[in-house]
Amino acid sequence: MKKSNLFSFHYLLTIFLIILIHAKSQSHYNLHDEEHETLMKLKQHFENPSKLTHWISSNTSHCSWQEIICTNGSITQLNLFDTNINQTIPPFICDLKNLTHVDFNNNFIPGMFPTYLNNCSKLEYLDLSMNNFIGKIPDEIFTFSNLKYLNLSYNNLTDDIPKSIGRMKELRFLALQACLFNGTYPDEIGNLLNLETLDLSSNSMFLPSKLPMNWTKLSKLKVFYMYDCNLFGEMPEPMGKMASLEKLDVSQNGLTGKIPSGLFMLKNLSILFLSRNNLSGEIPSLVEALNLTIIDLTRNRLTGKIPDDFGKLQKLTGLALSMNNLSGKIPQSIGNLPSLIDFKVFMNNLSGTLPSNFGLYSKLGTFLISSNSFSGRLPENLCYHGELLNLAVYENHLSGELPESLGNCSSLVKLKVYNNEFYGKIPSGLWNINLVDFMVSHNKFTGELPQNLSSSITLFDISYNQFYGEIPNGVSSWTNVVEFIASKNFLNGSIPQELTNLFKLEKLLLDQNQLKGSLPFDVTSWKSLVFLNLSQNQLNGEIPVSIGHLPSLGVLDVSENQFSGQIPSVLPRITVLNLSSNHLTGRVPSEFENSAYDRSFLNNSGLCADTEELSLTLCNSKTQGQSKDSSLSPTLIIILVVVSTLVVLLISFIIIKIYGKRKRGSDDYSWKLTSFQRLNFTESDIVSSMTENNVIGSGGYGKVYRVAVDGLGYIAVKKIWEKKKLDHNLEKSFHTEVKILSSIRHRNIVKLLCCISNEDTMLLVYEYVENRSLDRWLHKKSMKSSNVSSSVHHVVLDWTKRLQIAIGIAQGLSYMHHECSPPVVHRDVKTSNILLDSQFNAKVADFGLARMLIKPGELATMSAVIGSFGYMAPEYVQTTRVSEKIDVFSFGVILLELTTGKEANYGDEHSSLAEWSWCHIQAGSNIEELLDKEVMESSHLNGMCKVFKLGVMCTSTLPSSRPSMKEVLEVLLNCGELFAYGERNIVGHNVNDGVPLLRNSKRECKLDIDDNDS
Structure with missing residues (x-):
């Protein structure tokens, strides 16, 4: 009986287990079907993207699809990154009830942050980066209580980061990089005690804020990136308590004060980026930071010596201390570091000899020590391991011969050793390795030029040395050279015909040598040539007619030679021309008979001209063998045509006015006001105040009035006569300015409040800018209007204000361009066209000539050249091509005006300030002698020199040689205070008021500029 009962029990148990297994199997089957159905629904919602074509309704298990990861047969991970999705994420995605991991990175998903994803109750990983989400991160973000990973980077999120994010206690990874946040970040992030990575970088629109002290509690944080986030103030000293920190980057901010010494006590720290701030003081002792692999403290105000402790960092691969005020020697122990790859200390006050072991124990790749005061020889073993790429040691006092080992350094790409005291011959191997930049100017190198030169070299600058001999016939093999600069050497012989094989040449400078003979007859292969300077040689014969057919030539200087014959009758539209001190004869071509070329033909006794502006003998038609038309002269014909046109226009204008009055009778004009923001005045308020007593000046197309309005003080009104039927260009100009100014908002661009128009008249209403235009201050132009206080005449536009103005203009133009x-x-x-408010903040104005480009960097060609003499870029004058670089040229002229005090059309031996400045550079002038004496002080000297050199760079004839406005602005911003006080003269700061302490001695400014190594 007992045996039978036992059997029955086992039987029932077996039946129960079978039923249970079947039920579980049935449940699993149902879950699989539900998840599969959800995936197909998801695919349909996303409108069947091409990358999901393998998602099909079949018996194939979706767990095998590459976008899906299953655990125990159920979906836990959904990876739809880079799938070209442009629809919103649907709420039913949370029907996948076991989801822990969702990745939609790199799509085009629109809309607000999908708060409903908190219904995915098991979600731990959410990546929505690189999409098109907009708006604010919702306060409900804290409801994602299980999230450990959250990445919302590269979206269009705005406003503040919510405080509630500090309640997500499980977060290990938080990335909000490169969004459009324009508010603040909360202290509460410091409550995320499990956080290991925090990346808020590239959010420059954050409101200016300090690093929260509360964040120093993040003891588990390993990676902290907050570069370019508008930070200011000092770094919190307790950052040394963030014991797990391995990578720290808070560069490109406005941080000030000393570097917290606690940072260098972090045992796990391997990467430290503090560059492009205003940190000051000495570098603390490294103490415990032995794991550091990268240190970047570039562009700060650090002083003192490089600590010897750097020599203890055996894992250090990169050390960047450039653009500071460091002094003293480089510790010998740094040369012994076994892992060092990148070494950058350019633009400091370092001196002494270089450690001899540099490169011997590590695979050195970058060695940048330019703009210091180093002396002695270059270390012999810089390329010992054959991996050196970039060698920049220019602007020092280094001497001796170049190490012979550099001739075997096949890895080397850039060689920049100019402005030193090197001598001897160039190591023979250097001519033939794969260099791109070969820059050895302003030394005492000797020897002959090589027959063969590496085909990779594009910039070949050997000027101001002692090279001798002929230009070799093998020059024809230098096929990729773009700039051949050999000024001021002892080269002799003739210019070989083979030189014309260099069809990529843009700059050829062979001046101040001993070259003889005639020029090659055919130079038409130089189609890209912009600069040609052969002055101060012994060349003879005629100037080849083929030079007149070079399409890009903008600068031609063959002065102080023995050329004879006539000037070629066809020449390109040359900006700078100097044919002085030769034996030329005949008539000056008519295109050069104006005051812009009044110094171009001096000391040629056989030349004559038809105008007295050139200070040459007036031509006699009989003696010159050229007949003149006995009929009306071209000049008289032009005058008659202009007068006739004006008469017709005047009559037409009178007829239109009479017709308009008859049409309207005695009624007022019907004015239409188009507002671009909220206003507290009407069109009648403006029109009724436009009286002669309120005129403050004249713009390009009419008068400008100052009108008082309630709440705003004053506004400026530009009155433009439209004349639709008579002046189509005027109408276009008006609508251009309205279109541009109504669509852009920037503190350094004049604000357009509204426009008012009727059938005859157009009015533009701007914010009133109290101090009027920059030229009135800089060049003491008279202020004729009684509406401007006479006190302005007594204010000195000192260097601090000038620098402030330069930065403001650059900010406005950079905004427009980028x-x-x-x-x-x-x-x-x-x-x-630069207006100044009451605090001398600059505002860019007068957009009547502005043009919008179709694409960034795309050239547009205008049908006519419109601009102002002295400010127009040469390529714009010659080809009417429009790009952002023509504004860079004009801004460069303004920098030259701010530093020299001279006007843009200034010239003694040349026709403009830009050309005058370039010629002084080429002549090796001391910049100090060119600066405005009214504002030049010892504390400002180097700052003014730097801005002058920046102006010269901006006015380069080649557009490609000019920096972008973004780069120009970066230079001005990062060096602002250093420019103002003279970066080489700051030795410390007063402990009481923080005023910089300046060195008494002055240093001569150097001409050479090269910021490509940074």
């Missing part, structure tokens, strides 16, 4: 879509090119940047 942040507007499409970019805006002003086309008429000049001091009279």
Whole structure:
């Protein structure tokens, strides 16, 4: 009986287990079907993206799809990154009830942050980066209580980061990089005690804020990136308590004060980026930071010596201390570091000899020590391991011969050793390795030029040395050279015909040598040539007619030679021309008979001209063998045509006015006001106040009035006569300015409040800018209006204000070029179009000539050249091509005006300030002698020199040689205070008021500029 009962029990148990297994199997089967159905529904919602074509309704298990990861037969991970999704994420995605991991990175998903994803109750990983989400991160973000990983980077999120994010206690990874946040970040992030990675970098629109002290509690944080986030103030000293920190980057901010010494006590720290701030003081002792692999303290105000402790960092691969005020020697122990790859200390006050072991124990790749005061020889073993790429030691006092080992350094790409005291011959191997930049100018090198030169070299600068001999016939093999600069050497012989084989040449400078003979007859292969300077040689014969057919030539100087014959009758539109001190004869071509070329033909006794402006003998038609038309002269014909046209226009204008009055009778004009923001005045308030007593000046197309309005004080009104039927260009100009100014907002661009128009008249209403235009201050232009206080005449536009103005203009232009879509090119940047408010903040104005480019960097060609003499870029004058670089040229002229005090059309032996400055550079002038004596002080000297050199760079004839406005602005911003006080003269700061302490001695400014190594 007992045996039978036992059997029955086992039987029932077996039946129960079978039923249970079947039920579980049935449940699993149902879950699989539900999840499969959800995936197909998801695919349909996303409109069947091409990358999901393998998602099909079949018996194939979806767990095998590459986007799906299952655990125990159920979906836990959904990876739909880079799938071209452009639809919102649907709420039913949380029907996948076991989801822990969701990745939608790199799609085009629109809309607000999908708060409903908190219904995915098991979600631990959420990546929505690189999409098109907009708006604010919702306060409900804290409801994602299980999240350990959250990445919302590269979206269009705005406003504040919510405080509630500090309640997500499980977070290990938080990335909000490169969004559009324009508010603040909360202290509460410091409550995320499990956080290991925090990346808020590239959010420059954050409101200016300090690093929260509360964040120093993040003891588990390993990676902290907050570069370019508008930080200011000092770094919290307790950052040394963040014991797990391995990578720290808070560069490109406005941080000030000393570097917290606790940072260098972090045993796990391996990467430290503090560059491009205003940190000051000495570098603390490293103490415990032995695991550091990268240190970047570039562009700060660090002083004192490089600590010997750097020599203890055996894992250090990169050390960047450039653009500071460091002094003293480089510790010998740094040369012994076994892992060092990148070494950058350019632009400091370092001196002494270099450690001899540099490169011997490590695979050195970058060695940048330029703009210091190092002396002695270069270390012999810089390329010992054959991996050196970039060698920049220019602007020092280094001497001796170049190490012979550099001739075997096949890895080397850039060689920049100019402005030193090197001598001897160039190591023979250097001519033939794969260099791109070969820059050895301003030394005492000797020897002959090689027959063969590496085909990779594009910039070949050997000027101001002692090279001798002929230009070799093998020069024809230098096929990729773009700039051949050999000024001021002892080269002799003739210029070989083979030189014309260099069809990529843009700059050829062979001046101040001993070259003889005639020029090659055919130079038409130089189609890209912009600069040609052969002055101060012994060349003879005629100037080849083929030079007149070079399409890009903008600078031609063959002065102080023995050329004879006539000037070629066809020449390109040359900006700088100097044919002085030769034996030329005949008539000056008519295109050069104006005051811009009044110094171009001096000391040629056989030349004559038809105008007295050139200070040459007036031509006699009989003696010159050229007949003149006995009928009306071209000049008289032009005058008659102009007078006739004006008469017709005047009559037409009178007829239109009479017709308009008859049409309207005695009624007032019907004015239409188009507002671009909230206003507290009407069109009648404006029109009724436009009286002669309120005129403050004249713009390009009419008068400008100052009108008082309630709440705003004053506004400026530009009155434009439209004349639709008579002046189509005027109408276009008006609508251009309205279109541009109504669509852009920037503190350094004049604000357009509204426009008012009727059938005959157009009015533009701007914010009133109290101090009027920059030219009135800089060049003491008279202020004729009684509406401007006479006190302005007594204010000195000192260097501090001038630098402030330069930065403001650069900010406005940089915004136009790099942040507007499409970019805006002003086309008429000049001091009279720069307005100054009561605090001398600059505002770019007068956009009547501005043009929008279709694509960034795309050239547009205008049908006519419109601009102001002295400010126009040469390529714009010659080809009417428009790009952002024409504004860069004009801004460069303004920098030259700010530093020299001279006007843009200034010239003694040349026709403009830009050309005058370039010629002084080429002549090796001391910049100090060129600066405005009224504002030049010892504490400002180097700052003014730097801005002058930046102006010269901006006015380069080649557009490709000019920096972008973004780069120009970066230079001005990062060096602002250093420019103001003279970066080489700051030795410390007063402990009481923080005023910089300046060195008494002055240093001569150097001409050479090269910021490509940074």
